[in-house]
Amino acid sequence: MKLLLTHTPQARRQYYGARALARLKELVEVVLHEGDAPLDPAGVIAAARDVDFIVADRSTAVPGEIFAGLPGLRVVMRSAIDIRNIDVAAASAAGILVTHAEAGFVKSVVELTLGFLVDLSRGMSRATAAYQEGRVPEIRVGRQLAGSTVGIVGYGRIARDLGPLLATMGMTVLVSDPYAQVDDRRLVKLPMEELLARSDYVICLAIANEETENLLDAAAFARMKPDAFFINMSRGNLVDEAALAAALGEGRIAGAAMDVGRAPDQMPSPGLARRPNVIATPHIGGLTPPASESQAMDTVRQVEALVRGEVPPGAVNVARWIRRR
Numbered sequence: 001m002k003l004l005l006t007h008t009p010q011a012r013r014q015y016y017g018a019r020a021l022a023r024l025k026e027l028v029e030v031v032l033h034e035g036d037a038p039l040d041p042a043g044v045i046a047a048a049r050d051v052d053f054i055v056a057d058r059s060t061a062v063p064g065e066i067f068a069g070l071p072g073l074r075v076v077m078r079s080a081i082d083i084r085n086i087d088v089a090a091a092s093a094a095g096i097l098v099t100h101a102e103a104g105f106v107k108s109v110v111e112l113t114l115g116f117l118v119d120l121s122r123g124m125s126r127a128t129a130a131y132q133e134g135r136v137p138e139i140r141v142g143r144q145l146a147g148s149t150v151g152i153v154g155y156g157r158i159a160r161d162l163g164p165l166l167a168t169m170g171m172t173v174l175v176s177d178p179y180a181q182v183d184d185r186r187l188v189k190l191p192m193e194e195l196l197a198r199s200d201y202v203i204c205l206a207i208a209n210e211e212t213e214n215l216l217d218a219a220a221f222a223r224m225k226p227d228a229f230f231i232n233m234s235r236g237n238l239v240d241e242a243a244l245a246a247a248l249g250e251g252r253i254a255g256a257a258m259d260v261g262r263a264p265d266q267m268p269s270p271g272l273a274r275r276p277n278v279i280a281t282p283h284i285g286g287l288t289p290p291a292s293e294s295q296a297m298d299t300v301r302q303v304e305a306l307v308r309g310e311v312p313p314g315a316v317n318v319a320r321w322i323r324r325r
Contacts, residue, residue, distance in 0.1 A: 016296045045069040079295050202228060203232075259282075
């Protein structure tokens, strides 16, 4: 059996790792992408002419034309939980299985979120930039996290780790998610409108789908307190960026932090990132060795299952999987 790993060399180092790659090579013949730029659909077809499996990185789109051009392809795997770069409907129509990895990035994203909370509250990035530019930093009174109120929009894996941690730190933790049950008595579930009005910090952790497109819009930012901070750790398409820019520019909220946005590869949008009351990082929430290796090893476990003739973990369309042999 043969597998294409679409990651560029740099992406392999950062998001896949030597241990997972070595184990893959013990299981199947591995074709590596050695170019510096991500493969386009024609490049994927050319590289995967006779492969059984593809492990796709986040920068490689897998549209329907790929399935038509690769009649021998059986499975497309993502070394992450987000499979929006794969046309799952087209894969299902072609009888190809699609899988995703587990959320091995949770701890790393939680830690970066804590860093954003502290930085927004105490102005560390702002003071550091001033010192590095040879200026005397402005001394501002900060905000203590203990005793403050944080609102978490979306109650998935990250929120379930983050919420109790913030409560332990002495924060009042509010949660809004119409589809989730909140059993932790330290957390208070509220409608989103009330959460926005009460929170000193609003952290967006909702799932990105059609229903949540522009979930945080002008009306949402208008409900927030003028001294509140907004943090986006989910996906850029949850936020109406024009509305956020207006709220920041007009001082209707105090500031924002983001690890994601609507720029290519889910990066923060440069127009927002350059604002003086914004902290931005280039989509690095899950970019730590434990997080990357956890998800890479998930794809290894999937290949192990496939080699044994089993349905791999993380399968999303097994009922439509016709190309099993």
